[in-house]
Amino acid sequence: MAERLTKISKNIYPHNMIPNNFTYYRPANLAEAIEAYTMAEKDGLHPLYLAGGTEITTFCRQGTIKPGALIDIKRIPECLRLDEDGDEIVFGSALTLNEVAESGSYPLLSRAAGIVDHTVRNRLTLGGNIAGRLPYRETVLPFLLADSLVRLAGPGGERVVPLSDLFSKRLKLAPGELLVQLLIQKEAAVGPWYYRRDVTKTRLDYPLVMACFLSINGLIRMAVTGAYGFPLRAREAEAVLNDSAVRLTDKPARAIAAIPYSFSEDMRAGGPYRQMLLERSIAQALGELRGRE
Amino acid sequence: MIKYQGTVSILLRVNGESREVQVRPADTLLQILRNHLGLTGAKAGCENGDCGACTVLLDGRPVKSCMILAVEAEGTEITTIEGISNTVVQRAFLDEAGYQCGFCTPGFIVNSFALLQAHPDPDKETIRMWLESNLCRCTGYEGIENAVRAAVETLRSPDPKE
Numbered sequence: 001m002a003e004r005l006t007k008i009s010k011n012i013y014p015h016n017m018i019p020n021n022f023t024y025y026r027p028a029n030l031a032e033a034i035e036a037y038t039m040a041e042k043d044g045l046h047p048l049y050l051a052g053g054t055e056i057t058t059f060c061r062q063g064t065i066k067p068g069a070l071i072d073i074k075r076i077p078e079c080l081r082l083d084e085d086g087d088e089i090v091f092g093s094a095l096t097l098n099e100v101a102e103s104g105s106y107p108l109l110s111r112a113a114g115i116v117d118h119t120v121r122n123r124l125t126l127g128g129n130i131a132g133r134l135p136y137r138e139t140v141l142p143f144l145l146a147d148s149l150v151r152l153a154g155p156g157g158e159r160v161v162p163l164s165d166l167f168s169k170r171l172k173l174a175p176g177e178l179l180v181q182l183l184i185q186k187e188a189a190v191g192p193w194y195y196r197r198d199v200t201k202t203r204l205d206y207p208l209v210m211a212c213f214l215s216i217n218g219l220i221r222m223a224v225t226g227a228y229g230f231p232l233r234a235r236e237a238e239a240v241l242n243d244s245a246v247r248l249t250d251k252p253a254r255a256i257a258a259i260p261y262s263f264s265e266d267m268r269a270g271g272p273y274r275q276m277l278l279e280r281s282i283a284q285a286l287g288e289l290r291g292r293e
Numbered sequence: 294m295i296k297y298q299g300t301v302s303i304l305l306r307v308n309g310e311s312r313e314v315q316v317r318p319a320d321t322l323l324q325i326l327r328n329h330l331g332l333t334g335a336k337a338g339c340e341n342g343d344c345g346a347c348t349v350l351l352d353g354r355p356v357k358s359c360m361i362l363a364v365e366a367e368g369t370e371i372t373t374i375e376g377i378s379n380t381v382v383q384r385a386f387l388d389e390a391g392y393q394c395g396f397c398t399p400g401f402i403v404n405s406f407a408l409l410q411a412h413p414d415p416d417k418e419t420i421r422m423w424l425e426s427n428l429c430r431c432t433g434y435e436g437i438e439n440a441v442r443a444a445v446e447t448l449r450s451p452d453p454k455e
Contacts, residue, residue: 017324024318024364026295036294050365054342057321057360061340070318072365098354119404119426120342122354123361204425 018060023069030078030153030180033071037176038155040069049073049178051094052123054116055132078151078180079127087186088149093127093179097139100126106184108193109142112212117204127179131171137231138197138210140167141223144233145214146188151181169230191216194285198226198277200268208269211281215289222282227274228261236260241286252282303367307332308376316363323347323358326373334374334399338428345427348400349373355407355426374399382406382444391440393431400427405441413448415441 023045025036033049040047045068050056052074059065073079079094082103089105097113098121104110115138116124130140140163148163154177163182166172171179194213199205207226214221220241225231237255240246246254256278263271263278297303297318305312307330314329323340326332326349338346340359347358350372377383382405385391392398401424408415408423415423420441429437 018319018321021299021317021319024295024297024362026364028294032294036296053362053365054360057362058341060319070362074365117345117426118423119345119348119355119357120360122351122356202425 018057019063020060020066022060022067025069025071026075027071027073029076030158030178033073033076033178034153034155034176036069036071037178040071041176043068045069047071049127051079051125051128052096053128054120054124055128055134059133073127073178076180078153081181084186085183088183089186089189091126091182091184093125093131093181095126097121097124097126097129100139106142106146106189108145108189108195108212108214109139111193111195112138112142112210114203115139126182130182131173131179134206135170135230136206136210136225137170138207138225140171140231141210141212141225142214143182143184144223144231145212145221146184149183150179151183153178153180164233167231169232188214188216192289194288196281196284198281206268209274209277209281211278211285213285213289220285220289222255222285224278227263227278228259229264232259232261234259237282241282248286251286252279255282297364301364303364305330305363305366305371306369307371308373309370314363318362318364320363321359322349322361322363322366322371325363326358326371332373332375335403336396336399338396338400343428344397345400345404346397348403348427350403350407353407353410355404355423357426372403374403377403377406380406381447382409382440385440385444385447386437389436389440389443391433391436393429393433393436397427397429397431401429401437405437405444408441409444409448414445 027033027036037047047069048067050070050072074094079092081090081092082095101110101113130137143163149160150163151160154174192215197210198208209227211224222234222237236258240255240258263274265271300315302315314325326335335349335358336346338344342357342360348355349358351369383402386402412419
């Protein structure tokens, strides 16, 4: 019987079909987006904001998520901004990674946005990468290093807050809150930087370790993802890297020892291997950044 | 605000024509192109955004149509492999045997077409970066790369006929 039901189910839902129905909203502005969320939530539809959809369509097809409503934010002007505003550079959350990379507004971000393949990057957005479900969230690293602010909109109104106040392993938004923009100071965008991304086979793979470094006023900042299962700004490591009392050759190992988390262990790589990769990244970053200063 | 629920009628601009289709919001663009509009050039391969066999252009940029809802494509210019037939790029794939079984070929041609629109004289790294979005399980990559280079050469000539 179960086998027969499975056959019937496959006939009804071909493998390429998203089986659950949902309501699609396309708001023209932030107020409409929040209104759509509030209405859908009231109706018990468990809405999600939809940007590039690379994760959402895949997870819907797999049945991992079953939202009753999707709210497409790609036509909201504030979410598409990419320009300068006084001393700040504004990045809208619905910008694709190719748009961000091609702009060259923040060279470290351009490099960090070089994930997945070029065609997917025409859809994958900044907001989707940072606020999505996959744990790597590579593009948050340059924003953590730049002490970015985030502009949010939600049923409780709009607010601008430091990214570091909201980001702990993932972006912690209030219910119904939408990531609208990320803002950085122009001076942060031009600081010397170093980037390294280690993978198992091809550059399209998820990172085993991805580390970003940014030097501002002669002090090195460091952020990493892949190594610990979530992205983080490694402030404890930064204290070691910027401590002139620590010998240069000792800094990579001591910086890692200062980070209060264990390395990820999975079928792609063991913890000691990831540790070696991160140590190597730190050593190379120190060499590169010292050379540039 | 646009709100679509159940089965709705939308207009899609495909290969320069307006086409009315009945869709569920959950239908992907690939499904609608193939099953409703009869445009079967875009292939259903992995349907996970990995293989690129379903590549089409949205406003000139290559995208994987298995990862896009048809309703999201409303208001954009969609170009499929059927819309770029008899182009220099397509002919180059034929001349250079840039195909084996042919399943992945439409995706490669569409992506290569967009590549040469954006970069008429791409360097090796740019070609690699764009084409790594597509998989050829017959592993005929050399012929594919040769086809792109041949198309570049043809387009450089005074009368490329594209």
